[in-house]
Amino acid sequence: MNVNPIILSIPIYFLLIGLELLIQQFSKIKYYRFNDALTNISCGITQQLTGVFLKVLSAGVYHVLYTYARIFDIPSNWITWIILFIAVDFCYYWAHRMSHEINLFWGGHVVHHQSEDYNLSVALRQGSFQVLWTFAFYLPLAIIGFETITFVTVSALVTVYQFWIHTETIEKLGPFEWIFNTPSHHRVHHGRDPKYIDKNHAGVFIIWDKMFGTFQKEEERPTYGITTPTNSWNPLWVNFQHYVNMFRHIKKANGLSDKLKIIFKKPGWFPEYMGGYQAPQRVEKETYQKYNTQSPASITFYVLFQYALVLGLTSWFLFNQGSFELTAKLGIVSYIILTIVNCGVLMENRFWAYLAEILRTFLTGIVLTLYFINSSNAMIALSLTFIYFVLSAIWLLNLRKNFNKSAPIAG
Known part of the structure; x- marks a missing residue:
């Protein structure tokens, strides 16, 4: 525990x-x-x-x-x-x-x-x-x-x-x-x-x-977020995006000194030949629009269904992580991350996420079947697995028309 x-x-x-x-x-x-x-x-x-x-x-x-x-x-x-x-x-x-x-x-x-x-x-x-x-x-x-x-x-x-x-x-x-x-x-x-x-x-x-000397009292209502919005619901991409952009800038910099300065100086620092320091710009509150995507109710409820299940799995794993071997930990963690990535990117209506979700659902059915087939409550467990698989498969078949086949993988 x-x-x-x-x-x-x-x-x-x-x-x-x-x-x-x-x-x-x-x-x-x-x-x-x-x-x-x-x-x-x-x-x-x-x-x-x-x-x-x-x-x-x-x-x-x-x-x-x-x-x-x-x-x-x-x-x-x-x-x-x-x-x-x-x-x-x-x-x-x-x-x-x-x-x-x-x-x-x-x-x-x-x-x-x-x-x-x-x-x-x-x-x-x-x-x-x-x-x-x-x-x-x-x-x-x-x-x-x-x-x-x-x-x-x-x-x-x-x-x-x-x-x-x-x-x-x-x-x-x-x-x-x-x-x-x-x-x-x-x-x-x-x-x-x-x-x-x-x-x-x-x-x-x-x-x-x-x-x-870093205190500022709250005056007007803040505009939340970062100066260069992430524009993604993908939890993996939002963790890597800054580093991807940082290394792109490092590749463009001349000499080891400037490359190290991009890494260790303040965010927004660049040498003069790359435009110099990019200070935060004033937010136009009247025209500023938050990043948003519109998903049909069928996708929203499908994501909510899958997410509720994986949230339960995550809580159970975190409370009992000490009882697992390293290989089992890696397997469970990888599965949970794959699920929440799919849930996020499904809300961006990306076709590759739809294909990834088909694969994830199929693998879930196989793995759960192999895991429960020799358990003491095999009949109940396998019945629940079958219901989950059938519900997910039928739902996915009806979602196909909502995904954009031309959407890029990144972000």
């Missing part, structure tokens, strides 16, 4: 998202779009699944330093936990800030900023590669002597706190905002308006931004 506070909080996350949807229904203010919210959750799933492997690296390095290089033996008590909570949040501030100021690191974090809406599902939208660039910021805590399990738990609690600040349903909170990060402060952080870009990097305590 996984006791990670982030994993344990998953039911609460979805309960609060459901509450926000009810508020949307009664207030008549549109906070959610189905395709965008689904992509947010898909990115969260992808990050948690890849984290099964990548977080072993980050926690492993931390533990090695704690074991062999720690200066102090710090006892575990309530004072330690409070000090560590503040220290972790301080490290988070700098990891987060550098994720905005170094192009390579931005590629891991940009995923979190791509949504053009702002609601609780955006909190789940995380980049799969971010941990590679940010875990080193926490390593001094291992050398000081904060024990590994305590550090991992406290880090998760800092992350859990930040869920509730991704909402437009909560206005400013008075004196609470003097010290703590709030929805108002974090709305600024997600704004793509020039005055809001690279502001309010705090996790829990907004005092870090006030101390280090």
Whole structure:
């Protein structure tokens, strides 16, 4: 059983998202779009699944330093936990800030900023590669002597706190905002308006931004998203898009020095012969249009049906991941990612996604049949597998006319 506070909080996350949807229904203010919210959750799933492997690296390095290089033996008590909570949040501030100021690191974090809406599902939208660039910021805590399990738990609690600040349903909170990060402060952080870009990097305590000159109070309503929209519902593509574009620019740059500067300088930096620094442009709020695609109800309900099943599989896997061998983990993770990629790209009406979904459904039927054929409840399991396969196949046959055969694969 996984006791990670982030994993344990998953039911609460979805309960609060459901509450926000009810508020949307009664207030008549549109906070959610189905395709965008689904992509947010898909990115969260992808990050948690890849984290099964990548977080072993980050926690492993931390533990090695704690074991062999720690200066102090710090006892575990309530004072330690409070000090560590503040220290972790301080490290988070700098990891987060550098994720905005170094192009390579931005590629891991940009995923979190791509949504053009702002609601609780955006909190789940995380980049799969971010941990590679940010875990080193926490390593001094291992050398000081904060024990590994305590550090991992406290880090998760800092992350859990930040869920509730991704909402437009909560206005400013008075004196609470003097010290703590709030929805108002974090709305600024997600704004793509020039005055809001690279502001309010705090996790829990907004005092870090006030101390280090990156604080901006919320004034006019932000325009959410990034300056170059992703324009895709594909959770894999949105994780790779920045790096694909970055390496295209690196190929065009002359000399090793300029190539390295494109990697490690601020996003938007280019040498003069490539146009120089591209500063964020003012958003024309009156004419700006969010990326959107129109899918018929038949596709929407098909995606929702498949997604509900894979969401259950994902939750079960994350809670029980410790009981699987590496090969089984890789197989389950690959299947889940394939499913959510198909769900996303089906909403873009791409014909290749339709073909991929036929293949995925066919393979699902075969694998489940082989898995359950010798089980103690084989008859029930195989009957459910058959029903799933037939429903999916009939649905897919009726969806064929909705897909664009000329749509490109990328994005």
